[in-house]
Amino acid sequence: MLRIGIDVGGTHTDAVLLDGDAVIASTKALTTADVTTGILDALETILADHAGREDSIEAVMLGTTQFTNAVIERRELAEVAAVRIGMPSGKGIPPKIGWPEDISGSLGDDVYMIRGGYLYDGWPLAEMDDREINSVVDDLKVKNVEAVAISSAFSPMNAEPEQLLAKRIRAAIPNVRITESHSIGRLGILERENAALLNASLLSFADRVVTSFLEAIRNRGLTCRFFVSQNDGTLMDAEFARQFPALTFASGPTNSLRGACKLTGLDNAIVVDIGGTTSDIGILQDGFPRESSIVIEVGGVRTNFRMPDILAIGLGGGSLVAKDGRTIGPRSVGHELVKEGLVFGGDTLTATDIVVATGQVDIGDPSAVADLDPDVVAAATREMAQMLNAGIEKMKPSSDPLPVVLVGGGAVLVTDELEAASEMLRPEHSGVANAIGAAIAQIGGEAERMVSYEKTSRQSAVEQVTAEATEIALAAGADATTIRVADVEETSISYMAGNTMRLRVKVVGDIAALENIAAMENTA
Amino acid sequence: MNLTADALQDLSAGAVFLATGGGGDPYVTYLATQKVLEECGFAELISVDDLDDNAYVVAIGGVGAPTVSLELLPSVEDAAIALEEFERHVGRKVDAVVSFEIGGGNSLIPIIAAARCGIPVVDGDGMGRALPEAQMMTYPIAGVAPTPAIGLDYAGNVVTFSTDSTETYERHVRSMAQAMGGMITTVEHPMTGEQLKSSIVPDTITFSTEIGRILREYRGNAHRIFAPLGEAFDRSIYGELCHIYTGKVVDHTSSIVGGFDIGEAVIESFDSTEPRLRLNIKNEFLLARINDQVVASVPDLITVLDYETSTPINAERLRYGQRVTVVGVGCPAYYRSAAALKVVAPRCFGFDCEYVPLEDLKEHHQPMSGG
Numbered sequence: 001m002l003r004i005g006i007d008v009g010g011t012h013t014d015a016v017l018l019d020g021d022a023v024i025a026s027t028k029a030l031t032t033a034d035v036t037t038g039i040l041d042a043l044e045t046i047l048a049d050h051a052g053r054e055d056s057i058e059a060v061m062l063g064t065t066q067f068t069n070a071v072i073e074r075r076e077l078a079e080v081a082a083v084r085i086g087m088p089s090g091k092g093i094p095p096k097i098g099w100p101e102d103i104s105g106s107l108g109d110d111v112y113m114i115r116g117g118y119l120y121d122g123w124p125l126a127e128m129d130d131r132e133i134n135s136v137v138d139d140l141k142v143k144n145v146e147a148v149a150i151s152s153a154f155s156p157m158n159a160e161p162e163q164l165l166a167k168r169i170r171a172a173i174p175n176v177r178i179t180e181s182h183s184i185g186r187l188g189i190l191e192r193e194n195a196a197l198l199n200a201s202l203l204s205f206a207d208r209v210v211t212s213f214l215e216a217i218r219n220r221g222l223t224c225r226f227f228v229s230q231n232d233g234t235l236m237d238a239e240f241a242r243q244f245p246a247l248t249f250a251s252g253p254t255n256s257l258r259g260a261c262k263l264t265g266l267d268n269a270i271v272v273d274i275g276g277t278t279s280d281i282g283i284l285q286d287g288f289p290r291e292s293s294i295v296i297e298v299g300g301v302r303t304n305f306r307m308p309d310i311l312a313i314g315l316g317g318g319s320l321v322a323k324d325g326r327t328i329g330p331r332s333v334g335h336e337l338v339k340e341g342l343v344f345g346g347d348t349l350t351a352t353d354i355v356v357a358t359g360q361v362d363i364g365d366p367s368a369v370a371d372l373d374p375d376v377v378a379a380a381t382r383e384m385a386q387m388l389n390a391g392i393e394k395m396k397p398s399s400d401p402l403p404v405v406l407v408g409g410g411a412v413l414v415t416d417e418l419e420a421a422s423e424m425l426r427p428e429h430s431g432v433a434n435a436i437g438a439a440i441a442q443i444g445g446e447a448e449r450m451v452s453y454e455k456t457s458r459q460s461a462v463e464q465v466t467a468e469a470t471e472i473a474l475a476a477g478a479d480a481t482t483i484r485v486a487d488v489e490e491t492s493i494s495y496m497a498g499n500t501m502r503l504r505v506k507v508v509g510d511i512a513a514l515e516n517i518a519a520m521e522n523t524a
Numbered sequence: 525m526n527l528t529a530d531a532l533q534d535l536s537a538g539a540v541f542l543a544t545g546g547g548g549d550p551y552v553t554y555l556a557t558q559k560v561l562e563e564c565g566f567a568e569l570i571s572v573d574d575l576d577d578n579a580y581v582v583a584i585g586g587v588g589a590p591t592v593s594l595e596l597l598p599s600v601e602d603a604a605i606a607l608e609e610f611e612r613h614v615g616r617k618v619d620a621v622v623s624f625e626i627g628g629g630n631s632l633i634p635i636i637a638a639a640r641c642g643i644p645v646v647d648g649d650g651m652g653r654a655l656p657e658a659q660m661m662t663y664p665i666a667g668v669a670p671t672p673a674i675g676l677d678y679a680g681n682v683v684t685f686s687t688d689s690t691e692t693y694e695r696h697v698r699s700m701a702q703a704m705g706g707m708i709t710t711v712e713h714p715m716t717g718e719q720l721k722s723s724i725v726p727d728t729i730t731f732s733t734e735i736g737r738i739l740r741e742y743r744g745n746a747h748r749i750f751a752p753l754g755e756a757f758d759r760s761i762y763g764e765l766c767h768i769y770t771g772k773v774v775d776h777t778s779s780i781v782g783g784f785d786i787g788e789a790v791i792e793s794f795d796s797t798e799p800r801l802r803l804n805i806k807n808e809f810l811l812a813r814i815n816d817q818v819v820a821s822v823p824d825l826i827t828v829l830d831y832e833t834s835t836p837i838n839a840e841r842l843r844y845g846q847r848v849t850v851v852g853v854g855c856p857a858y859y860r861s862a863a864a865l866k867v868v869a870p871r872c873f874g875f876d877c878e879y880v881p882l883e884d885l886k887e888h889h890q891p892m893s894g895g
Contacts, residue, residue: 089678089705092600097555120592120706126679154595188594190552283845290845302551309845393794394772394831397845502591 005439234444445473534736547628548590763854
């Protein structure tokens, strides 16, 4: 079976065609303003030598930064009404508090806070008030709002209040788009509510993006299924992606790590993705990116999305090299490298020129760097290795030796062995690791609860939460027979008796075969 | 002096440093305080020296699990309502409020109360840092009784306390906090201005703001921040700032015992050649050891900073693989008295060792290396 992976970045659109585990075609094209043309071009290139095999393509997987960029650049954001269920707690701390003014303004002024929600131990925080619900619903109807984000205290543990309100709003405003916070975020109501608001704000854009992607692949004669990759390296199907565009915010670095995992067969490794301006160092743990534990801001808004822990250092193919070779970066000529670099006929000394001067790599016109002082070349080479070694040392989870996988367009920069690495791998096709990461992604499901190990044994608590995560993965299109637990995270809760834990379980599984899905749909 | 919203960011950042890993993330309380100061304009911050000896002062703050506040948000009204309920309970007006501890949200709650009730907040607190239990505050150590006291929950329910000892009060208030949603606002330790003068750790609100300013202006790794930070501590009631260790977290375990987060973190130097640092945690960072040698212990301050930015890290946010710099600061002299060490020495937290002042352990600290 064939699979296609596409990665739409700010500069490049990469695509690969996989036959089982083998990369049988790949391309790196420029991202076009309309995105779709760039994707069609990339598809055309990788399918050129495989015409007639369209029917054996199982799925197309897409990684995209369009939604992240929309938030960062405040484009394509629709107005969203925020409704929080949690009064009488949180008085004076309304939704969107602490947001930068420009993005807060993009989402409009409709904010409601009503009674309801739950406490940490499952006791009702307050009873929901029917008259209050009616008045919110009536108001939303009068204003004819297009999108609503609903949050509720402790909704990851009990989503009923959010579900009830969503139902009432849908009944009153049939075409409204709603994001319920429990479906998108973890514990931490402000961050989860922010995630729901950003997501709801992107729903209309997501609808257009997914539709145009689907049109693009259908126009190319592909009738297979279509998936979008998420922050945690798993996939969502087209319909899910229309509902949860915010889950793509960190899919770029995740796909590059997952691609490196696939290309090398390593489940535990350090991955260095060397681009034009930075080297992004991440850690593969059991085949998935190690996640960051800090609050992640997207476009200045605090969220608690699952994001990979990435250390970016200022070393890339276009990094400027000082005259004596002892300082490199962080300034870079970026993608102007192909005009500005010495070997490309420019007059800026870059990291790429240094590597060409060592004679170990043949890029552009090597004669342009033949006159460089060997001492400068040697000093710069040492400095580059030193920067990467220091970065890798900082990221390494322990002193145990770990292999280092080099990926990205700038991977050629590293020609010698790095001290910090137990071994160095430069897999073939490493330049399109992102697209490969998208192509091989699995379906995931995640669930989280606060549990007391005094009331429920750890084993049965893990089983319960795993069952919930499995349900979510199955609903997203996973094959039941391949589902396995990818991660169990337990965080203890301070100042709480009863050995209270925040327990989170993630499961992953292969994409269910099409016939199984069809069978499921027929019986449904 | 008037405390306005402009100072808040620095104040809360500095309070996280002085909280030594405890106190929880002050972000939500920070938002509430900012809102109140914008509405009310300011809170009046006074030096303890300017307080009348006969003034009636109370300590106000949050008791419970900081993690609960991530979902059960505080209300901007809570602090003022709690103060009114206390006044009703004791039948007299409160003249000024003061903080339990400079750390997490508890450095900010008295400011909210002061701004909304139009009374001053006294510059200082009852710990000079964060510590887990009520009897560890300087007020009870100096002989101030914790009750009459009240607790207020998110829904306006009130509970009153009248206990015969601080230890009993600590037990009662903690179990009530759990029954009332996990986090309550308490008004307790009523005292005279004279009593406060002899028990307060003074000027910590101003000092915390100064630390926050330095963390902001010199944002970067320890090499950048150490000198200005050290000078600030030299000018303060605290002891010396010491670099204890730099490395990454290679192990972190934790579990809950009796409502406290008990754990241990192991930190290893970047090049893995040096012996590891072991940090014992009971909500706060309490004890640091290299091999079996204690290199810093409670009541001296142990703070863990993010290696890249020197941002202080809460114990609950400490994670495997994080790159950190561990620093120590000598505690205010008050905590080195025999009376204080009876309740805050390492043995009070179950560690089998005597308290040795931080500055006497310097030879065991890892020197700050590199550039």
